[in-house]
Amino acid sequence: MPEATVPFKIFRYKQGQNAGHYDTFDVPIDEDTTVLVALQTIRRDQDSTLMLRHSCHHASCGTCAMLVNGREELPCVVNVLDLRSSPVVVEPLRNIPLVSDLVVDMTDFYARVNPADRPYVRHSEFLPWAQTPDGIDSYSRFENCIECGACVSACPISGTDPDYYGPAALAAAWRVVEEPRGRQPQQALNWVDNEKGCWRCHVAFECTEVCPSGVDPGGKIMALRGELSKQKLRGLFGFGRR
Amino acid sequence: MKNFHALIVGGGGTGAAVAHDLALRGLRVTLVERGEVTSGTTGRHHGLLHSGARYAVNDQESAIECIEENLILRRIAPGSFEENDGLFVAVTEEDVEYSHAFIEGCAECGIPAQRLTAAEAFRLEPNLSAETILAVRIPDATMDAMRLPLRFFASAKSNGAEIKTYTEVVGITKRGNTVRGIRVMDHATAKHYEIGADIVVNATGPWSGQVAEMAGVDVPIRPSPGVMLALRGRLCNMVINRMTPSGDGDIIVPQRGLSVVGTSSWVVDNPDNLGLPKDHVQRMYDEGAKMIPRVLDAPFRAAWSAARPLIGERKADAESGRALSRTFKCFDHADEGVEGFVTITGGKATTLRGMAEATCDVVVEKLGLEAACRTRETQLLPFEAYYT
Numbered sequence: 127m128p129e130a131t132v133p134f135k136i137f138r139y140k141q142g143q144n145a146g147h148y149d150t151f152d153v154p155i156d157e158d159t160t161v162l163v164a165l166q167t168i169r170r171d172q173d174s175t176l177m178l179r180h181s182c183h184h185a186s187c188g189t190c191a192m193l194v195n196g197r198e199e200l201p202c203v204v205n206v207l208d209l210r211s212s213p214v215v216v217e218p219l220r221n222i223p224l225v226s227d228l229v230v231d232m233t234d235f236y237a238r239v240n241p242a243d244r245p246y247v248r249h250s251e252f253l254p255w256a257q258t259p260d261g262i263d264s265y266s267r268f269e270n271c272i273e274c275g276a277c278v279s280a281c282p283i284s285g286t287d288p289d290y291y292g293p294a295a296l297a298a299a300w301r302v303v304e305e306p307r308g309r310q311p312q313q314a315l316n317w318v319d320n321e322k323g324c325w326r327c328h329v330a331f332e333c334t335e336v337c338p339s340g341v342d343p344g345g346k347i348m349a350l351r352g353e354l355s356k357q358k359l360r361g362l363f364g365f366g367r368r
Numbered sequence: 369m370k371n372f373h374a375l376i377v378g379g380g381g382t383g384a385a386v387a388h389d390l391a392l393r394g395l396r397v398t399l400v401e402r403g404e405v406t407s408g409t410t411g412r413h414h415g416l417l418h419s420g421a422r423y424a425v426n427d428q429e430s431a432i433e434c435i436e437e438n439l440i441l442r443r444i445a446p447g448s449f450e451e452n453d454g455l456f457v458a459v460t461e462e463d464v465e466y467s468h469a470f471i472e473g474c475a476e477c478g479i480p481a482q483r484l485t486a487a488e489a490f491r492l493e494p495n496l497s498a499e500t501i502l503a504v505r506i507p508d509a510t511m512d513a514m515r516l517p518l519r520f521f522a523s524a525k526s527n528g529a530e531i532k533t534y535t536e537v538v539g540i541t542k543r544g545n546t547v548r549g550i551r552v553m554d555h556a557t558a559k560h561y562e563i564g565a566d567i568v569v570n571a572t573g574p575w576s577g578q579v580a581e582m583a584g585v586d587v588p589i590r591p592s593p594g595v596m597l598a599l600r601g602r603l604c605n606m607v608i609n610r611m612t613p614s615g616d617g618d619i620i621v622p623q624r625g626l627s628v629v630g631t632s633s634w635v636v637d638n639p640d641n642l643g644l645p646k647d648h649v650q651r652m653y654d655e656g657a658k659m660i661p662r663v664l665d666a667p668f669r670a671a672w673s674a675a676r677p678l679i680g681e682r683k684a685d686a687e688s689g690r691a692l693s694r695t696f697k698c699f700d701h702a703d704e705g706v707e708g709f710v711t712i713t714g715g716k717a718t719t720l721r722g723m724a725e726a727t728c729d730v731v732v733e734k735l736g737l738e739a740a741c742r743t744r745e746t747q748l749l750p751f752e753a754y755y756t
């Protein structure tokens with residue numbers, strides 16, 4: 127049962143056009159409708175050419191990240207009525223090249239994350255109330271970062287300096303330091319130890335603020351700086367290595 | 369050898385695996401997907417790399433397929449699974465009764481199964497219901513529903529396959545009774561164009577009836593959705609299954625920082641209009657809590673639906689009585705008088721590689737080629753390679 131009709135004001139752009147524009151669609155909404163489902167409804171019933179990325183529908187794949195009312199969100203977990211806004215404004219991520227409509231090109235994003243060589247799985251946390259299980263040394267689980275690009279979109283430095291590695295790539299580098307799983311932590315540290323890397327960040331944590339997956343990229347950048355500073359101090363006092 | 373051009377419609381896991389398989393066999397491959405890759409059923413499934421145990425009593429053919437593919441995927445896609453195994457937990461006397469047939473079935477299918485006492489099970493998974501009487505450990509695992517297929521796409525691309533997203537098939541071109549290609553709409557440029565092909569593979573899952581209709585052939589399909597519920601926090605590290613013949617809300621799959629309870633089943637007309645029945649979501653809580661009571665107080669993250677293709681009987685099959693497999697369906701529409709068009713549908717995300725192998729065997733045979741499948745032993749590229 128639709129409970130309301132909510133207007134969606136959506137950024138539109140097709141390749142070859144000079145500029146983007148906004149289209150508005152009225153969408154029937156019930157109490158469970160997410161922004162993602164509303165966008166799919168538009169695509170199904172009103173305009174099949176509306177382009178968006180989506181896959182898992184539960185905040186685990188990271189593909190659907192976009193701006194909802196100007197803020198980086200995963201529309202699959204944003205309830206429309208909770209927004210209490212009319213219209214709901216939907217736009218593609220910032221600081222990532224636009225393909226069309228709400229779709230951005232993640233090539234550059236992955237090219238930046240890749241050099242960290244972060245493994246995809248890590249130790250799973252033990253539940254705080256659990257005993258360490260016998261017979262299993264350690265459970266593993268997928269990394270928190272879902273490569274959604276929200277942090278890059280929100281980062282003012284990524285917006286002004288195209289050479290900056292950006293928060294997601296730096297967080298991936300810290301992951302390698304934290305839990306190498308056969309990778310080379312020193313390589314990751316050397317990679318970020320420059321003015322395109324962790325020293326470029328201005329520490330305002332816009333990235334951490336919007337990360338939908340609890341990665342805390344800003345905090346991870348600080349951790350990289352801390353580790354590099356420690357190493358430099360040790361070098362200064364002649365203790366070459368740990 | 370002529371460089372045959374195979375065109376695959378549908379960029380879910382099945383299409384991805386077919387593209388990878390045919391590219392390895394040396395064909396020129398183009399895949400078209402109307403949205404982002406894995407934007408259909410594939411991205412939205414439960415994320416379980418089946419051990420096959422779920423089917424060990426009622427459908428042993430599926431069970432054997434699952435355990436074989438489970439082992440192959442771990443080998444060709446290392447690093448892509450939460451390899452924590454799974455438990456089937458018995459919480460009622462009826463469940464215990466079923467456990468005997470279950471353990472026997474696993475043995476018959478070659479699925480390693482280890483019976484655990486309740487105390488042993490609690491040591492592995494302390495959140496299990498206090499009602500737990502016994503558990504059986506089996507080699508289930510968690511997969512990333514998108515990133516595993518991405519490895520097939522990435523590998524296909526590196527072997528020359530072209531993957532065209534936001535490219536929707538709007539028509540099938542034929543000369544006489546032979547399919548010669550497709551007509552597509554490119555949503556990025558808002559332009560229509562045609563692509564020619566020596567063979568077209570319809571891998572559009574619950575949409576395969578719609579695409580088959582464009583070619584004038586029969587794929588009698590009803591989309592059958594299921595509901596899933598994602599909760600915040602890892603309530604378990606292993607996949608937790610209820611020791612029953614399959615039912616609603618009988619599996620909890622931990623994944624990343626989430627626990628996902630699924631699933632249910634009903635039937636709809638349009639795979640683009642699934643809905644999210646409230647009573648089904650409630651059933652996920654109720655049934656999930658019988659295995660892990662904390663399901664009831666874990667914070668909500670998301671609830672959604674995904675559709676399986678439920679296949680009725682085709683006229684041609686009823687007449688010939690032959691089917692390539694019971695566990696998935698591969699139709700060579702030559703039996704309806706249409707050449708150059710093959711449909712692959714059904715199956716599971718776990719068996720994507722095996723489904724592709726069977727389909728591609730049909731494809732090369734139709735083209736008169738001799739090219740053996742090489743996907744069993746070819747390690748897949750990392751998923752990131754799809755984008756870079």
Ligand SMILES: Cc1cc2nc3c(=O)[nH]c(=O)nc-3n(C[C@H](O)[C@H](O)[C@H](O)COP(=O)(O)OP(=O)(O)OC[C@H]3O[C@@H](n4cnc5c(N)ncnc54)[C@H](O)[C@@H]3O)c2cc1C
Nearest residue numbers: 378380381382402408409410413414416537573594717718
């Ligand atoms: C609720 C549920 C839970 C499941 N859980 C599991 C699980 O835990 N483990 C497991 O192994 N399996 C699971 N499965 C099964 C698994 O999800 C499917 O077998 C698998 O994802 C099917 O993939 P596919 O590529 O065949 O179909 P799809 O992923 O649906 O791909 C078809 C693609 O075709 C595209 N398409 C449609 N029409 C057109 C067109 N005209 N032009 C171009 N492209 C088009 C669609 O956009 C879509 O991306 C589950 C299924 C359901 C429904």
Ligand code: SF4
Nearest residue numbers: 281327328330331333
């Ligand atoms: S804390 Fe650093 S990386 Fe994060 S948004 Fe600010 S400048 Fe960018």
Ligand code: SF4
Nearest residue numbers: 271272274275277337
């Ligand atoms: S760090 Fe967070 S915001 Fe950035 S890409 Fe990863 S999940 Fe998204």
